[in-house]
Amino acid sequence: MAVAVKAKRRQRRARLRQLTCAVLLAGTVTAAGAGLAAPVAAAEEGHAGEWSEVDAFVGGRLDATDTPGAALAVIEDGRVVHEKGFGEDGRGRTVTPDTPFLWGSVSKPVTGLAVMQQVEAGRVDLDAPVRGYLPWFRLADRDASDRITVRHLLTHTSGIPTAASGEIGDRYDNAPGALADAARDLARVEPADRPGGSFAYSSAGYAVLGALVEKVSGRPFGTYLHEEILDPLGMEHAVATEGDFTRERVAPGHRSLFGAPVPFDAPYDTSGVPYGHVGGSARDLARLALAELGGGKLHGRQVLSAKGIADTQRGHVDSSADRYGLGWSVGTLKGTGERMVWHDGALPGFQAMVVMLPDSDRAVIVLQNAYHQLRAEEFGDAAFGAAQLLAGADPRRTPVDPIAVALPWAAAALAGALLLGVAAPALRRLPGRRAAVRGRSRRRIVVAAVASVTAALGVAALLWRLPSALGGTLPMALLWLPDVGWGLIAAIALALLLAVERTVLAAVDLWRLRGGG
Template sequence: MLLTALTPLTASAVEPAGERELTAKADSFVRGQMKRAGAPGLAYSVIRGDDVVHRRTWGRDGRGEPVTSRTPFLVGSLAKPVTALAVMRQVEAGEVELDEPVRRHLPWFRPKGEGEKPVTVRQLLNQSSGLSERDGITRADRFDNEPGGVRRLARELAGVTLSAPPGERHEYSNANYMLLGALLEEVTGRPFGEQLRKDVLGPLGMKGAITDSGGAERRGLPPGYRFFFGQPRSFASDFDTSGVPYGYLGASPEDMSAFAAAQLKGARGDAGGLLSPAGFREMHKGTISVHDRHRYGLGWRDDELEDPSARMVWHSGATPGYHGIVVLVPERNLAVVVQHNAFAKNKENLLNNTAFGAAGILLGGEPRQVDEDGWLTWALVVLGVVAVALAAVVGWSGFRVVRPRVRSRGGQRRAPGRAMVGGVAAVTGCLLAASVACFVLPERMGVTLREVLLFAPDMGRLLVAVAGLGVLLAVLRIVVTVRTVLALRRAGRPVPEPERGLVAAPTAR
């Protein structure tokens, strides 16, 4: 999936002039990717060693202002390696042990299916706890900005049923980091955002980072962009303080560059006491298989290029309206940070490939070409056709409410019983279509209708339209069926004969 077509050069083979050429080529690639993705704004940084050696910003934010190196973005799941670093700080301080049960700090966490081996802190970090992806999705994006939101959210997982025994397999879930946020609050005795600023963001120089709704307002977090039938539309989402541990951290390009530089320095043993070199290496090292050569470490993804000396450590993330990715190549002392102010699920691979491709170019290789997934376009077409068809049937049914059909197409009078059966079948079909739109299709995608509306508003609104038309049609079909059955019964009654003597017999001629 990543950069399998690279031919990396050694550091000594890249002269300053050649480096300028590679940087210009990377700029052109990133700019082209921005256009292909339809993102209104983008920030892009290159870090070599301790320094940001190159930074470019293009486009405008959700308020129409030019994107700069200080423009705040939401970073999505890039919050996870930040949270993981905060946990590792507590591990090295002796307050937390990686292989101790989570319930030692959160005694209320008693998931079903733990068995003899309880969920450990390490398993939360490397996403092998057995908490399902859906456990995280159904609890994400609560936009809870009241005090105690991090703990409130985590406590909803107290008795959840695990999808697999702890440690058995990798399953990516926001739920793991919801619990880690609550664990850090318990250990430090401070709100998560306050603790994060003191122990991680402050020491790293991430002065513009946002950890609560007040900070988002002070920093002027602009709206991001979602896509509506292929066109970016500004979306002013609320901040979610309860979601900072897993995805609602805010940070500028300067902040994320400082974070990426600290990862490179930490792996070399020069992180200024923030964490030991062994601690950084343990975070970066993938220990749980995701697929092929892709492994998950403690808050980071660990991949390999074809050349085994060109190892890549990375993580990406998204919220409604924002996307970000950090790519580290520790052995080459290189990092690339890309932040977009737009996101759509079908564009995720394309957005991620912006950073993968730029890193590959800077290593002297060629980027892979990745297109956006076409499934959303087809889904929109199918749902649109279904919605139009339902709307047409709703119109016809409205006409039949006024004029019920009492005869079949052959001119024969219909039987009331058959009309009743047909009506019940039609109502059942309509309600089934509404249920599929509201529940079954989102469930098959691993999300809820609420999440579809947040991340794919065009699909979400079509699903709502199909469901609403299905329910409306069911109501109309009930009315049509009742009126038709009553009309058939009236039409089938015998006409009473006139009483004798009241009508004169015809006169013979």
């Protein structure tokens, strides 16, 4: 779930502050590898101190986010000039430039490249309706479905809402046809805007693009990527299929649990390859960046024409931050004004970023084996800041958002307060209520019960709607923010239990008032 869109994150933080207050009030509220390793080694030999500032900065950002392991690659002048591993993977092994990670939404530029290969082969027209290639494709609005083009999907202007990713994503489905099955499930999604009307980042749209490539190429999407992109570029540890995931022994990533990184050993997700489940090592991703900077060519293998590459890296539409091309975000590097082509990505447990500076023929790749959805900008600092250092600018250091730290504890505190409310009658001894009932009128008992039940149900409803107010769902919260998600579930369950308990106690009090006991 995760392009680094600055304006969107500012809005999210504002909503988080408002909703957290509501919760608190309610409840107490590289180019490297066998053929390319030598140039890297030559560049590194005797020059370790040259990169110490970059290494120290990246290491500091990893410490700031409690990330257990990461890999860094730096490209200059058409070659990988620096590589480094930091820390350990999810199985306690030392991270190296060959350690495989999952890349999250950095998969999208790979999918964009695959689509453009089909365009250059004459099998796909960017401005043709998607239904011309996938007759079964549709949203809940059939007319809108008919007008969505391939370009709309690539540029996130199809009208498919960002939240649709929650409908079809993170299902960890590896059955045959899983990708097409996920895309078919968009039939129940209402469009948020007309096709071409506005930018709305949509992983769901990229799932459709993957299904399109499968259909026109006649090959499973992961197989296509290997045969046409990953293998030709020599990406030896690339992951695009469940078999790759098993062969490379991809270690668990880490989610945050009350601020501590906890391994999350999720299975692979074939249904999510086009938008989030491509993976590989820092050296693999460096080879992709080298091809992108080299006009689609790396060591004699041309995966796309120079014109096609330039088109993918050109800003086609305004996005929430900078502009968006055909799979890439396009903008300027803060502090330098230099043109920047980049993408970040995240999955529960992983974060990845590629920052390319085409005018100076540089790139920075950072892969991390941890992620926190509410601290996304902090995770992005490692790559952005390293790129700024290379360009002679001050590196970005995002301060910790106190809301991100407080929200899990607020959810837990609310659940605790509700638990005390549920336990209160037992703590006061239920038999002792008899004397108290004698001095109360029937009206007072009913009014108190109605107020208590209404408040408890209101808290439950507020918490139930909280994830959707942030653009997600409760299952997504459980996956991406498990401490917050389970805190919300516990609080919702206890609020409902409290409403039932207060109803039962009121009924018992009324019965006793009538002389029943």
